[in-house]
Structures are given as C-alpha cells and as structure tokens.
Amino acid sequence: MAITRRQFLKRSGAVSAAALLGPSLFTNPFVRRALADTIGDRYLVVLFLDGGNDGLNTVVPVDDGGGSLRTAYEAARLTGTGGLRLTPSDLGTTLIGADPNTGSQLGLHPGCTGFKQLYDAGKLAVIQGCGYPDYSLSHDQSRAIWMAGDPSTPGGAAGWVGKHLAANYVGSEIPAVCISDRIAGELRQSTTSVLAVGRLRDLGFPYDDVSGDDLAAKRAAVAALYDTAGSGTQSTIRYIGESGTATLLASESYPALDDLYVTDRSAFNDAYDTVNRSTARDLREIAKMIYGVKQGAANVHARFFQLANGGYDTHSDQGAADPAGQHYGLHKEVGDSLKVFYDDLADMGVADKVCLVVWSEFSRRVPQNDSGTDHGSQGPMFVIGGAVTGGVYGNHPNIDPAALDDNGNTVYSQAAGGFRSTDFRDVYGTILKHWLNVPAPTILSSVLPVDGGDPDTQWTAPNFDMGFLT
Amino acid sequence: MGDASTVLTAAEARHLLQRSGFGATPAAVAKIVSRGDTRGTAVDRILGFAPKKFQPGGKGKDPSLQESHDKWIAFMLKAKFPLQEKLVLFWHDHFATSNAKVGNVAQMAQQNLLLRLFCKGNFRDFVKAMTKNPAMMEFLDTVRSGRHHPNENYARELQELFTLGVLDSAGNPNYTQDDIVQIARAFSGWRYDDKGVAFLDPDHHDFMADFPERGPKTIFTTRGGFGSGGRSFAANGEGAAEIDTVIDILFAHTDTDGKSTIARRMARRLLEYFAHADPDLAVIDDVVQASGFAATWDVGALVRAILVHDAFYETAVTPPFGPTTKKSVTWPIDYVVSTLRVLNVKPVGKHRDDLRVEGGDSIRNRLGDMGQSLFEPPSVFGWDWETAWISSATLLARFAFVRDVVGARVKGKSGFHPEKLIDVKLTNPGAIVDAVTDLLGVGDQLTSGERDVLIAYLTDGGLQPTIDLTNPDVLNVKLHGLFALVLESPAYQLH
Amino acid sequence: MLAAVAIIAATARPAAAITVGGGGGARTDCLAVFQAPVNTPASHPRSIVCADGDPTCDADGVVNGVCAIAIAVCANSTFSPMCTLAGVQSITIAHARDDGDPKFDPAMQALQQRVQSEIDPPTSTTGLCTSPTTLRVPIRGPFGNGMCKPRKAVVDMVTLSTVIDGAVYRDADRLRVRCEPAPDGCTAQALxxxxxxxxxxxxxxxxxxxxxxxxxxxxxxxxxxxxxxxxxxxxxxxxxxxxxxxxxxxxxxxxxxxxxxxxxxxxxxxxxxxxxxxxxxxxxxxxxxxxxxxxxxxxxxxxxxxxxxxxxxxx
Incomplete structure (x- = not known):
C-alpha cells in the first residue's frame, strides 16, 4: 500500500499524525464500524468510585417515615469534632424520593448538587443497597468481584463489559476506551482491542522523535509492515497485523478529536474547566469521542468507556456537610462533572443514547470511627441517562444496630420482605438486557452466572427488569 | 525428520537460543554452529545448570513489590543460564499466585525461590512443596480451611490447573466435585509458622474430627483408572502424611487412553510454552515417552525431549507463511528482557528509583502496560497467552518501550549504541537491513516485501542509494529508526 | 464528651501554612512542595513540632491527644528563585494505597487523592495547589506512670518532571511532624x-x-x-x-x-x-x-x- 508522505505534528510528550491524513486512510477497509445491529448508536459509560464510597452518607434517611432509619442513622453517625452526621437542614436542598420500604424521606449528601439536578430532571436512578452475598472487605477482592460480575470464581479475569465485547467484536476493532493508563477490569478480555488513554491529545504512536524530520518515513514503514501482516493467511500474524493497523490509525485519529471538540464546543469545553477536577476532565475526553463519532470522524468507533475517581477510602477526616470535607469534595466533583457531561450530551442531541452507571466496591461501616468510616457492605449505585427513568429503586439497607452483623455492617438478604437487598448483578443485567439488547438467557450463560444455594441469602432469582431502563 | 543427534543449522541454533532463553546474539549462534553442536549437545549445555538459590528481595527482609520485581528483572538480564528463568516464568504462570491477594512480598519472593529450585526438578515433589508454600496457602485459602468447613479452593485448583486439568485428551472429565470435597478434607488444618514452614494444626484437621459419618476418604471412584473402588486413604491417623498421599494418588491418575494424565498435561503445557499452541497428541506422547517423565517426573528430561523434537523447530519456519504455519506471540517479559540483552542496554535504577532504561519509564510500568505484572498474574489461571497479549493498549506499550530503548542516547553501558552492534562501514542498504534483522533474530522471518519496506525507509524510498553510517546525523536518525522499526515489526512480536 | 476541649478552641486561629521544598537539590525542589505549618528550626522552618492544642499548628486547636496538621501539596511552585522548573509528570505520596502495605495511612491516601483530582498531573501550570488535608498524629500514652510521649510522623513524596530539555527531573520531599503532649494534656479523662x-x-x-x-x-x-x-x-x-x-x-x-x-x-x-x-x-x-x-x-x-x-x- 502506497502512503504518500505527510507532515506530522509534534505535541508535548508524544507525536501524532492527527488530522492531516488524506482521504485514502479515511476509508481504510481494516477499520469497520462498530456493530450497529447490536446496540444501535448507543454508548455505555462505567464510572468506578475507587475506595468504597460511604453509601450511608450518600443517600441519607432524613426522617423515620414509617420505620426507624433516621433514629438508627443518628445512633451511628455522630455530631461534634470528627462527627459525620448530616442534619435534616444539611439535606434540605438535596432531597429526593422516599425509601420504598420504610417511607423514610431520603436526601443526597449536600455535596451532591449535580446529582440532585439530574434527579430533578428525571434522569437519575438511585438504586439503594446494592451488594452481593458473603461480601469481602478487601478492596482488591471486592473490586474484582464487581468488575467481573461474578463472586464465585477466584479467577474470572474477564470483566462483565469485557465478556460482552468479546462476544460481539473482533481483533481489528476498538469498541472500548478506558480513560486511564491501563485497561480497567470491567473491560478486560482477550478478543478485541481496548484503548487505554488518559488524555486524547497525548495519544500518539510512540515514534523515537530525535529530529522530527524522519517521522513520515517511519510512519509509512510501520503502516506498511502491519498492513502486510494483516493481509496474510496465518491467523496469528493476521491478528497482529489487524490490531496494529487499528492501533496506528486510532493513535492518529483520536488525538484529532481533541481539536475538533475544543473548536466546535468551546462553551462546554470551558464548563468542564470550571468544575476543575479530574472527573470532569476525564468525562470531557469521553464527550470528545462521542462527539467525534457523531461527526463521523474516521477510525473512531468507541461505544464503551470506563473511568474512575479515587479517594473514597475515607478511614479518617471524611467530613460531613462542610464543603471543605473530603467526602463533600468527592460528591461535588462527581455530581458537578456528571451534570456538565449530561448537559453536553443533551446539547449534542445524544443524551438519549448514553447510559452511565456509577458503582463502588463496597459501602462503609454503619457506625463511624473517630472522624471517618471503615469498610462496609451494601451501598447505592447510580444510573444516569436521557433514556433512564429517574427515581429511587431498591430498599435502604437495614441499619438498625440489632440488624447489623458482628462487623457492624448491613446484611445482604434476598428473602422476600421489606429489607430485601438489591444484588448489583440485577443492575448490570438490567443494563445488558435493556440497553445492550442482550437476551436474558445469554446474560446468564455468558456474563452473569447465578449463585447456587439458599435463595434467601444467595442470588438465585435474577431480576433484569428493575425498571430504570425499559 | 531429526532427533537429538541432528546437527543444528544456524537458524535452528538461533531458534533454540531464543525460545529457551532471552534472545540470541549472532556470536552465540556462531559458537554453536562452529562447534558443530547437535540438538542434544546444545540442549544439554543449556540445561546444564544447578538451580541458583536466588530469591528476589532477599531473606529476612521486607522488600517492596517494586524492589523484588526489579531484582528479578536484573537477575534475568544477566542470567548465565537463561533457561532457568524461562522455566521460573513458566512455573510462575502455572502456579499463578498474586501478591494482590497474598499481600506479602517476602512470601512471594520465597515462592519465587521455590519455583527456581524446582524449575527442572521432580514435578511430584514440586507439587508437594508448592502445596505447603505460604504464599500459595494464602492465595488459595489453605490457611483458612478447617475441619468444619474445608475450603475447596486449593483442592479444586490443584486438580484443575496444577496437575490433571479439567478434561483429558479424549474430552472426558478428570475428576468430580466429590473428589474436590474429599481432597479438601485431607488438606484442612494446614498452617505455617513465622519462619514460613508449613505444619499441620491437628485442631483444624479432619482426622481429629469426631464426625463418624465422614468415614474414610475415597476419591476417583469414577475417574482416573483406579477401578470402581477408587482409592481410599485412612479416616483417622494419617494426619500430616495425608496431604502427600493425596498427591501420590493424583500422580497415578490415568486418562481415557490409559496414559498418565499428568504427564500428558504437563508435556502439553510445556510444548505450548516452548513451541506453539495446540501441539499434536502424537508429539505429546513422543516427548513423554522419550523422557520417561511418567515414571521419573523429571522436568529437565521432559524439557530436553521437547527441545530436541522436530515439533519444537516448527515455529522457526521461514516465509511464505500459510494457514497451517505455527507461530507464537512473545510474552512481554521475553520481549523486554531479550531486547535489552541483545542490544546490550543496561537499565539503571539507583537508590530508590525504579529500574528503567535511561530516560525512559520504569520497566515495571512498561511491563504492566503490556499486560504482564510479575508477582501479580490476573488470576489463578495465570496470564492469557498468544493473541491475548495483543491489544491496542498493549501494542502501544511495547512501542513505548522501544522508544525508551532506542532513545537512550547516553554514553556508557546504560545507553543504546547501535554503532557497536553492527558494522558502520556497511553502506549497502540491503546489507544494513540484513545486519540489523539478523542481530534481532528475525532476518529469515521477514518476507521480501517486508525487507523492501525497511530498505525503502533507510533510503528514503530509494533516494539514497548508499548509506553513510559514519555520519552522526544518519546514524542518529536512520540507524536508530531502523532498529525501532524492526523492534516494532509484527515479526518481532512473534517466535 | 471531650471534657477539656473548649478552653483553647475559643482563641484558635487558623494554622499558618508555609511553603517548604523539603529535600532534593535546589534546582528541582520546586516541582512539588508542601504547604504546612512548619515551625522548626526557627531560622528556616522545615519540620513541624506541634504541641497538642497549639492553634498555630494543630488545626483542631483543642487538647484532645491528636495534632491535626493541615497539609497541602503544590506543583510547579514559584517559592524559590533558585528553581524555575515547570512540568510535573507525576506526584506520588508514599503509603497511600490500601493494598496491604503495613505502613498504609489513610491521610496519605487523602493527600494523594487531592493531588490526582485537583492538580491532575501532568501539568505545567505554576503554583497549582491542592486544598489542605488533615494529617492526624496522636500523642503516645497516657502510660502507667501518667506520662505521655510525643509521636512522629513522616510524609514522603516523590515527584517526576515531564521531559524538560531532554531530561526528567526527580524531586523527593519529606515532611517531618512531631506531635507533643500539651502541658497538663495527659489525663485519660481529658483525652x-x-x-x-x-x-x-x-x-x-x-x-x-x-x-x-x-x-x-x-x-x-x-x-x-x-x-x-x-x-x-x-x-x-x-x-x-x-x-x-x-x-x-x-x-x-x-x-x-x-x-x-x-x-x-x-x-x-x-x-x-x-x-x-x-x-x-x-x-x-x-x-x-x-x-x-x-x-x-x-x-x-x-x-x-x-x-x-x-x-x-x-x-
């Protein structure tokens, strides 16, 4: 394949051939469209709150309703120095619906103003008390379980989204991008390519760039070598060739999305800067890719994204309603960032095409310690999107001191009755079924295997119709 | 058709050195050829090491993961018998144990020493030792297994991953859930002391249990060729010896064809590692037979049988490549260590700094980005091999490492000095390309089209009929660039 | 609950934060710096020796057996004319990961999180600071003889620069903290x-x-x-x-x-x-x-x- 020599741009830390490629590459036959017939023109974003978010101070009982959640809350969360109690007045401007079980009025943490706006717009589903049987208090183990969607195997290297990708995409495609240096556990698999990139503008083929004059020649050679391999008949060589070609083209196409977005959408570009936090910047990178796909940018077909925000392991100095507190700052950051992201998507006209799910590996201990909280069990998840039916789903966990286990954590239960827990796999399954159009039997056989054993304490009766997506 | 007495060609010698070690320098290849070594004599020399008592991170210390990692890498870089480390890597994958769960680097280092001491030793003794290894006991919950609720993790993985495999060559199951349950009982109560020595805590072990209904343990009543009675071992009294009894029984397990299940499975795994995925059953039986592995469990003999077998030399074939050609993707660790060794680039890591190529990112980061974090395999299944190593993210990580290497333009041993690796008096573009691709071991693996691509690069599409490598500008741009291209080429990702 | 707390709190004023390089060569020192209420040695303060309850360094300002030290990190500081480097690739706080590290400290994790979120390396913006996080250093005791002892804590930070004129610079910073019992601040009832x-x-x-x-x-x-x-x-x-x-x-x-x-x-x-x-x-x-x-x-x-x-x- 003849490739004419072109000028290359030099950027900080990396070199890319962004934006200056001719039409011949835009129609490269190795790069296929994402499988439109699987998910249409939809996107899925997974946001991981790394460290174990304190669910009890995220979705807070404001009153007792017909039960005693507020009373139990006040017994566990104290006032005074280091106290974590959020008062009804702290929660006054972030009220949401009532707990379906006890009727207790619920409020979001006062830092969750962005979440509250999305809730009021009917685009935020708050799913209370999500967990799994025989919970682990280890970050690594619990994170691995949530990422794989499977508590049963010690292995299970593939992620729940990854298993879906492996079944639907091939080696020459890049259906997923992780906003990070590494591929996150949710996306892991070994059948198709996933890109890991912190900032699109820094993505580039890592040529040795001593002079810069020689880059075009290097680029031509790399492209030709991988092109040759990709047209071979030996399957391993062909796989490497196709992956390499897709990688090279992506390394040149994705950085251009940065310029495209900054030029076309400067108001929103600035809005993320106003939030001025890494979650906002990470979401902006996703917005750039979605915008790129929408504008028909060449070689850009990503539909699945993962990002994470750290800092939720608030063993100390967690803070309550003070805006300078750690937990406040985390909620403010994520909520405000998501609000800008949603508004950006709505302005692009694709809010209905994007579903975003927020999870954390566990919640935290019901009784607080000195000034923070230790590792716990079930916590809330959030699902956001234009097609999401907002509201409160699932029951608040039972935080009555007598109902806690010996570790001071809430108890997972699938038994019928008021405090039945939500299994996180029901949330994943609802997304797979109603957003990605995967039939329930396929979900159960290839992504989310059910538990065996006691139906009151194990996940034996999946519910993939939770109602937040239909 | 060849055998141990077949004299090695240069291409075969290079292949042997690459697959059994980390890269092959032309000098090492020439030495084998000039001596007229046969496959057998060359392999005996490669295998003729006494396992070194190297433990990354040292004894009695509390190393960080970074320290242990870097010490192991440094050891691989200067290993005199690289096959030893190639085997340790194989066993690290086979007995995959991750510090993510163990959370104790000293124990990981201690396990690494065990892998080295047994790397070509008696496999049955190896399994017995691994069963009592503290890192493994933590990783697969042996230390959390008591008589009331025997934990089945180790009992399952011992059969599924470490010895028998789920299915035999005929596709029949090798064991049942009941076998797991019975074996888990035998392993209950094992703990280790603060010196890392395993002992049986009788309070937690099954044989002390006053549960008469449990009775004697019987395993393999339907599998393993033991007949309908299976194999029993005592209900009470064996105690600490029980664990070895179970392993001895496993090693007597035979498959549907009446062959040793473990011998066939380990021969398959090692063939997959040293040669390519999907070896023929006939080849598997050949090397088991030739090595006597099913009777002696001598890993070294099995490895020797593999390295002198025709099937081992199969992936060394030259173009044209067709649908039936066998190729194998290099592991990231092999990619990194081979490249540094062949190019004679010595990474730096002073004081508290991570080991890195001068001016580049830390090698541990690069390897992690390529998908292989040593001491942290993704699961008990180890790493996924072959094309699973290749993804956009991992390819970019390989190329970023290449940039680190060829970009190390510093004086001394920590830098990359191509002028010392090939003859800079060469002016013919084709001769220069051949020198570089031969050095990197892919000279005969490129198609003529690929060779032409490299020549076109060197000559700016034919504009420069001769190349003056003594001109620093040409050397700094084109020769460095040529090395980078070959390291980035599809052929160099394979062997 | 905390009987003796209110006395000093009434007169508490915000702890003073001073920018401190903390180690490494003068040329690289500004890549990342701490902002903390350093007070020792008096001539050119680099460390913190704080009496429990001293409002100039203990952010909670009360005698409660714990010195609450407010610490922030700044990237590409302009505090020293000797150092003009700008371009931070990464800032790593030691013992910030809850991964079984026996020295894991949640306060270090909180500081690292603020670095990631608020400084968001790589960056070349000058004078970019996190909001302060609180390092809680408890005194030791009371012991049997009715005495309390000081406790020391250390914050270690390693910063790598982006490639500046072909080189990567490394800045290692260390902040030492020592929390001392307040006079009369060593009774169990008070603490x-x-x-x-x-x-x-x-x-x-x-x-x-x-x-x-x-x-x-x-x-x-x-x-x-x-x-x-x-x-x-x-x-x-x-x-x-x-x-x-x-x-x-x-x-x-x-x-x-x-x-x-x-x-x-x-x-x-x-x-x-x-x-x-x-x-x-x-x-x-x-x-x-x-x-x-x-x-x-x-x-x-x-x-x-x-x-x-x-x-x-x-x-």
Missing part, C-alpha cells in the same frame, strides 16, 4: 470519653486495627477491631481458636452487666501471652503493650465490659 473509647483509640486503633492486621482490608483471624466493629466482635463472642472455644472461653467473657471473667477472656490473655495452643501473643511480632494499658483492659472486662462510661481505675 477519651470512657474506658472502651480509650481501649479503642489507644490500643485497637494504634496497635491492632492497623494495615495488614485486624483492619477491614486484612481482617486477620476474621477479627475486626475497628471502631463500630470491635465491640460486637469481642464482647460475648466465641473465639475462632478451637482450644479456647472448647475450654468455654469468650473473646471478652461477660457474666452479667457489671461482671466479667478476665481469666477466660481471650482478648486479655492474648495481650498477656496465651497458654499453649491458644495462638500467639498480641500485638503479633511487636513489643507487648504497656502493662498499665493491659490493666485497663483487665479492669474493663472485670467490670462487665461496658460500652460507655468509665470503669474505676481506668481513667
């Missing part, structure tokens, strides 16, 4: 709200519920000794050790609301050195606890192990 609160905070939090042991991440022996979990994990709970269990022991053996049996309480015996077959002495592989503290546990158990209030002789 704790009751006997169990003292056991929790002076024994469990400092010697047991630490990384790699009885904390949530590791949960050694299936025993959690963190606040909120320790009491229910201990009182009237059956021990995992089979011999102790068979002998009818409890972790804390309570007979009725005001009586307990220290001799058959595994918690106390583990601190003293248990009989053969009952496991190792605690804290594992560390020096035994101060005898006076073990006495506090014994008195507490003998008094029926109340969750609140003071048992005579333990204050």
């Amino acid at each position: 704790f709200s009751g006997t169990f609160d003292r056991i929790q905070r002076q024994i469990f939090d400092q010697s047991c519920a630490v990384s790699g042991c009885h904390d949530s991440q590791s949960r050694a022996g299936d025993l959690l000794l963190e606040p909120g979990a320790a009491y229910t994990n201990l009182v009237d709970a059956a021990p995992a050790n089979l011999n102790a269990n068979a002998a009818g022991w409890k972790r804390v053996h309570v007979l009725d609301a005001t009586t307990g049996d220290p001799d058959t309480s595994l918690l106390l015996q583990k601190l003293l050195g248990p009989p053969a077959g009952f496991g190792a002495r605690m804290p594992f592989n560390r020096r035994p606890l101060d005898r006076a503290l073990i006495d506090v546990v014994e008195l507490w158990i003998a008094a029926g192990a109340p969750q609140t209030g003071w048992v005579p002789g333990t204050d």
Whole structure:
C-alpha cells in the first residue's frame, strides 16, 4: 500500500499524525464500524468510585417515615469534632424520593448538587443497597468481584463489559476506551482491542522523535509492515497485523478529536474547566469521542468507556456537610462533572443514547470511627441517562444496630420482605438486557452466572427488569 | 525428520537460543554452529545448570513489590543460564499466585525461590512443596480451611490447573466435585509458622474430627483408572502424611487412553510454552515417552525431549507463511528482557528509583502496560497467552518501550549504541537491513516485501542509494529508526 | 464528651501554612512542595513540632491527644528563585494505597487523592495547589506512670518532571511532624470519653486495627477491631481458636452487666501471652503493650465490659 508522505505534528510528550491524513486512510477497509445491529448508536459509560464510597452518607434517611432509619442513622453517625452526621437542614436542598420500604424521606449528601439536578430532571436512578452475598472487605477482592460480575470464581479475569465485547467484536476493532493508563477490569478480555488513554491529545504512536524530520518515513514503514501482516493467511500474524493497523490509525485519529471538540464546543469545553477536577476532565475526553463519532470522524468507533475517581477510602477526616470535607469534595466533583457531561450530551442531541452507571466496591461501616468510616457492605449505585427513568429503586439497607452483623455492617438478604437487598448483578443485567439488547438467557450463560444455594441469602432469582431502563 | 543427534543449522541454533532463553546474539549462534553442536549437545549445555538459590528481595527482609520485581528483572538480564528463568516464568504462570491477594512480598519472593529450585526438578515433589508454600496457602485459602468447613479452593485448583486439568485428551472429565470435597478434607488444618514452614494444626484437621459419618476418604471412584473402588486413604491417623498421599494418588491418575494424565498435561503445557499452541497428541506422547517423565517426573528430561523434537523447530519456519504455519506471540517479559540483552542496554535504577532504561519509564510500568505484572498474574489461571497479549493498549506499550530503548542516547553501558552492534562501514542498504534483522533474530522471518519496506525507509524510498553510517546525523536518525522499526515489526512480536 | 476541649478552641486561629521544598537539590525542589505549618528550626522552618492544642499548628486547636496538621501539596511552585522548573509528570505520596502495605495511612491516601483530582498531573501550570488535608498524629500514652510521649510522623513524596530539555527531573520531599503532649494534656479523662473509647483509640486503633492486621482490608483471624466493629466482635463472642472455644472461653467473657471473667477472656490473655495452643501473643511480632494499658483492659472486662462510661481505675 502506497502512503504518500505527510507532515506530522509534534505535541508535548508524544507525536501524532492527527488530522492531516488524506482521504485514502479515511476509508481504510481494516477499520469497520462498530456493530450497529447490536446496540444501535448507543454508548455505555462505567464510572468506578475507587475506595468504597460511604453509601450511608450518600443517600441519607432524613426522617423515620414509617420505620426507624433516621433514629438508627443518628445512633451511628455522630455530631461534634470528627462527627459525620448530616442534619435534616444539611439535606434540605438535596432531597429526593422516599425509601420504598420504610417511607423514610431520603436526601443526597449536600455535596451532591449535580446529582440532585439530574434527579430533578428525571434522569437519575438511585438504586439503594446494592451488594452481593458473603461480601469481602478487601478492596482488591471486592473490586474484582464487581468488575467481573461474578463472586464465585477466584479467577474470572474477564470483566462483565469485557465478556460482552468479546462476544460481539473482533481483533481489528476498538469498541472500548478506558480513560486511564491501563485497561480497567470491567473491560478486560482477550478478543478485541481496548484503548487505554488518559488524555486524547497525548495519544500518539510512540515514534523515537530525535529530529522530527524522519517521522513520515517511519510512519509509512510501520503502516506498511502491519498492513502486510494483516493481509496474510496465518491467523496469528493476521491478528497482529489487524490490531496494529487499528492501533496506528486510532493513535492518529483520536488525538484529532481533541481539536475538533475544543473548536466546535468551546462553551462546554470551558464548563468542564470550571468544575476543575479530574472527573470532569476525564468525562470531557469521553464527550470528545462521542462527539467525534457523531461527526463521523474516521477510525473512531468507541461505544464503551470506563473511568474512575479515587479517594473514597475515607478511614479518617471524611467530613460531613462542610464543603471543605473530603467526602463533600468527592460528591461535588462527581455530581458537578456528571451534570456538565449530561448537559453536553443533551446539547449534542445524544443524551438519549448514553447510559452511565456509577458503582463502588463496597459501602462503609454503619457506625463511624473517630472522624471517618471503615469498610462496609451494601451501598447505592447510580444510573444516569436521557433514556433512564429517574427515581429511587431498591430498599435502604437495614441499619438498625440489632440488624447489623458482628462487623457492624448491613446484611445482604434476598428473602422476600421489606429489607430485601438489591444484588448489583440485577443492575448490570438490567443494563445488558435493556440497553445492550442482550437476551436474558445469554446474560446468564455468558456474563452473569447465578449463585447456587439458599435463595434467601444467595442470588438465585435474577431480576433484569428493575425498571430504570425499559 | 531429526532427533537429538541432528546437527543444528544456524537458524535452528538461533531458534533454540531464543525460545529457551532471552534472545540470541549472532556470536552465540556462531559458537554453536562452529562447534558443530547437535540438538542434544546444545540442549544439554543449556540445561546444564544447578538451580541458583536466588530469591528476589532477599531473606529476612521486607522488600517492596517494586524492589523484588526489579531484582528479578536484573537477575534475568544477566542470567548465565537463561533457561532457568524461562522455566521460573513458566512455573510462575502455572502456579499463578498474586501478591494482590497474598499481600506479602517476602512470601512471594520465597515462592519465587521455590519455583527456581524446582524449575527442572521432580514435578511430584514440586507439587508437594508448592502445596505447603505460604504464599500459595494464602492465595488459595489453605490457611483458612478447617475441619468444619474445608475450603475447596486449593483442592479444586490443584486438580484443575496444577496437575490433571479439567478434561483429558479424549474430552472426558478428570475428576468430580466429590473428589474436590474429599481432597479438601485431607488438606484442612494446614498452617505455617513465622519462619514460613508449613505444619499441620491437628485442631483444624479432619482426622481429629469426631464426625463418624465422614468415614474414610475415597476419591476417583469414577475417574482416573483406579477401578470402581477408587482409592481410599485412612479416616483417622494419617494426619500430616495425608496431604502427600493425596498427591501420590493424583500422580497415578490415568486418562481415557490409559496414559498418565499428568504427564500428558504437563508435556502439553510445556510444548505450548516452548513451541506453539495446540501441539499434536502424537508429539505429546513422543516427548513423554522419550523422557520417561511418567515414571521419573523429571522436568529437565521432559524439557530436553521437547527441545530436541522436530515439533519444537516448527515455529522457526521461514516465509511464505500459510494457514497451517505455527507461530507464537512473545510474552512481554521475553520481549523486554531479550531486547535489552541483545542490544546490550543496561537499565539503571539507583537508590530508590525504579529500574528503567535511561530516560525512559520504569520497566515495571512498561511491563504492566503490556499486560504482564510479575508477582501479580490476573488470576489463578495465570496470564492469557498468544493473541491475548495483543491489544491496542498493549501494542502501544511495547512501542513505548522501544522508544525508551532506542532513545537512550547516553554514553556508557546504560545507553543504546547501535554503532557497536553492527558494522558502520556497511553502506549497502540491503546489507544494513540484513545486519540489523539478523542481530534481532528475525532476518529469515521477514518476507521480501517486508525487507523492501525497511530498505525503502533507510533510503528514503530509494533516494539514497548508499548509506553513510559514519555520519552522526544518519546514524542518529536512520540507524536508530531502523532498529525501532524492526523492534516494532509484527515479526518481532512473534517466535 | 471531650471534657477539656473548649478552653483553647475559643482563641484558635487558623494554622499558618508555609511553603517548604523539603529535600532534593535546589534546582528541582520546586516541582512539588508542601504547604504546612512548619515551625522548626526557627531560622528556616522545615519540620513541624506541634504541641497538642497549639492553634498555630494543630488545626483542631483543642487538647484532645491528636495534632491535626493541615497539609497541602503544590506543583510547579514559584517559592524559590533558585528553581524555575515547570512540568510535573507525576506526584506520588508514599503509603497511600490500601493494598496491604503495613505502613498504609489513610491521610496519605487523602493527600494523594487531592493531588490526582485537583492538580491532575501532568501539568505545567505554576503554583497549582491542592486544598489542605488533615494529617492526624496522636500523642503516645497516657502510660502507667501518667506520662505521655510525643509521636512522629513522616510524609514522603516523590515527584517526576515531564521531559524538560531532554531530561526528567526527580524531586523527593519529606515532611517531618512531631506531635507533643500539651502541658497538663495527659489525663485519660481529658483525652477519651470512657474506658472502651480509650481501649479503642489507644490500643485497637494504634496497635491492632492497623494495615495488614485486624483492619477491614486484612481482617486477620476474621477479627475486626475497628471502631463500630470491635465491640460486637469481642464482647460475648466465641473465639475462632478451637482450644479456647472448647475450654468455654469468650473473646471478652461477660457474666452479667457489671461482671466479667478476665481469666477466660481471650482478648486479655492474648495481650498477656496465651497458654499453649491458644495462638500467639498480641500485638503479633511487636513489643507487648504497656502493662498499665493491659490493666485497663483487665479492669474493663472485670467490670462487665461496658460500652460507655468509665470503669474505676481506668481513667
């Protein structure tokens, strides 16, 4: 394949051939469209709150309703120095619906103003008390379980989204991008390519760039070598060739999305800067890719994204309603960032095409310690999107001191009755079924295997119709 | 058709050195050829090491993961018998144990020493030792297994991953859930002391249990060729010896064809590692037979049988490549260590700094980005091999490492000095390309089209009929660039 | 609850933050710096020596047995004319990962998180600072002689630059903190709200519920000794050790609301050195606890192990 020599741009830390490629590459036959017939023109974003978010101070009982959640809350969360109690007045401007079980009025943490706006717009589903049987208090183990969607195997290297990708995409495609240096556990698999990139503008083929004059020649050679391999008949060589070609083209196409977005959408570009936090910047990178796909940018077909925000392991100095507190700052950051992201998507006209799910590996201990909280069990998840039916789903966990286990954590239960827990796999399954159009039997056989054993304490009766997506 | 007495060609010698070690320098290849070594004599020399008592991170210390990692890498870089480390890597994958769960680097280092001491030793003794290894006991919950609720993790993985495999060559199951349950009982109560020595805590072990209904343990009543009675071992009294009894029984397990299940499975795994995925059953039986592995469990003999077998030399074939050609993707660790060794680039890591190529990112980061974090395999299944190593993210990580290497333009041993690796008096573009691709071991693996691509690069599409490598500008741009291209080429990702 | 707290709080003023390079060569020192209330040595302050309750350095301004030190990190600082480098690739705070690191410290994690979120490296913006996070350094004691001792803490930070003129620079910074007991600030009544609160905070939090042991991440022996979990994990709970269990022991053996049996309480015996077959002495592989503290546990158990209030002789 003849490739004419072109000028290359030099950027900080990396070199890319962004934006200056001719039409011949835009129609490269190795790069296929994402499988439109699987998910249409939809996107899925997974946001991981790394460290174990304190669910009890995220979705807070404001009153007792017909039960005693507020009373139990006040017994566990104290006032005074280091106290974590959020008062009804702290929660006054972030009220949401009532707990379906006890009727207790619920409020979001006062830092969750962005979440509250999305809730009021009917685009935020708050799913209370999500967990799994025989919970682990280890970050690594619990994170691995949530990422794989499977508590049963010690292995299970593939992620729940990854298993879906492996079944639907091939080696020459890049259906997923992780906003990070590494591929996150949710996306892991070994059948198709996933890109890991912190900032699109820094993505580039890592040529040795001593002079810069020689880059075009290097680029031509790399492209030709991988092109040759990709047209071979030996399957391993062909796989490497196709992956390499897709990688090279992506390394040149994705950085251009940065310029495209900054030029076309400067108001929103600035809005993320106003939030001025890494979650906002990470979401902006996703917005750039979605915008790129929408504008028909060449070689850009990503539909699945993962990002994470750290800092939720608030063993100390967690803070309550003070805006300078750690937990406040985390909620403010994520909520405000998501609000800008949603508004950006709505302005692009694709809010209905994007579903975003927020999870954390566990919640935290019901009784607080000195000034923070230790590792716990079930916590809330959030699902956001234009097609999401907002509201409160699932029951608040039972935080009555007598109902806690010996570790001071809430108890997972699938038994019928008021405090039945939500299994996180029901949330994943609802997304797979109603957003990605995967039939329930396929979900159960290839992504989310059910538990065996006691139906009151194990996940034996999946519910993939939770109602937040239909 | 060849055998141990077949004299090695240069291409075969290079292949042997690459697959059994980390890269092959032309000098090492020439030495084998000039001596007229046969496959057998060359392999005996490669295998003729006494396992070194190297433990990354040292004894009695509390190393960080970074320290242990870097010490192991440094050891691989200067290993005199690289096959030893190639085997340790194989066993690290086979007995995959991750510090993510163990959370104790000293124990990981201690396990690494065990892998080295047994790397070509008696496999049955190896399994017995691994069963009592503290890192493994933590990783697969042996230390959390008591008589009331025997934990089945180790009992399952011992059969599924470490010895028998789920299915035999005929596709029949090798064991049942009941076998797991019975074996888990035998392993209950094992703990280790603060010196890392395993002992049986009788309070937690099954044989002390006053549960008469449990009775004697019987395993393999339907599998393993033991007949309908299976194999029993005592209900009470064996105690600490029980664990070895179970392993001895496993090693007597035979498959549907009446062959040793473990011998066939380990021969398959090692063939997959040293040669390519999907070896023929006939080849598997050949090397088991030739090595006597099913009777002696001598890993070294099995490895020797593999390295002198025709099937081992199969992936060394030259173009044209067709649908039936066998190729194998290099592991990231092999990619990194081979490249540094062949190019004679010595990474730096002073004081508290991570080991890195001068001016580049830390090698541990690069390897992690390529998908292989040593001491942290993704699961008990180890790493996924072959094309699973290749993804956009991992390819970019390989190329970023290449940039680190060829970009190390510093004086001394920590830098990359191509002028010392090939003859800079060469002016013919084709001769220069051949020198570089031969050095990197892919000279005969490129198609003529690929060779032409490299020549076109060197000559700016034919504009420069001769190349003056003594001109620093040409050397700094084109020769460095040529090395980078070959390291980035599809052929160099394979062997 | 905290009896003696209010006195100094009334006059508390915000702790002064001074920018400090903290180590490494003058040329690289500004890549990342700490902002903290350093005060030692007086001529060119680099470290913090803080008396519990001193409002110039203890952010909570109260005598409560803990110095709360507000620490921020700034990237590409302009504090020193000697250093003009700008371009931070990464800032790594030591012991910031809850991955079994025995020195894991949640305060370091909080600081690292603020760096990632608010500085968001790589960046070349000058003078970019995080909001402050609080490093809580408790004093040691009170011990049997009624004395308290200072405690030291260290914050280590390693910064790598982006490629600046073809080179990567490394800036290692260290901030030393020493929290000293306040004068008259060493009585149990002043520092704790009751006997169990003292056991929790002076024994469990400092010697047991630490990384790699009885904390949530590791949960050694299936025993959690963190606040909120320790009491229910201990009182009237059956021990995992089979011999102790068979002998009818409890972790804390309570007979009725005001009586307990220290001799058959595994918690106390583990601190003293248990009989053969009952496991190792605690804290594992560390020096035994101060005898006076073990006495506090014994008195507490003998008094029926109340969750609140003071048992005579333990204050």
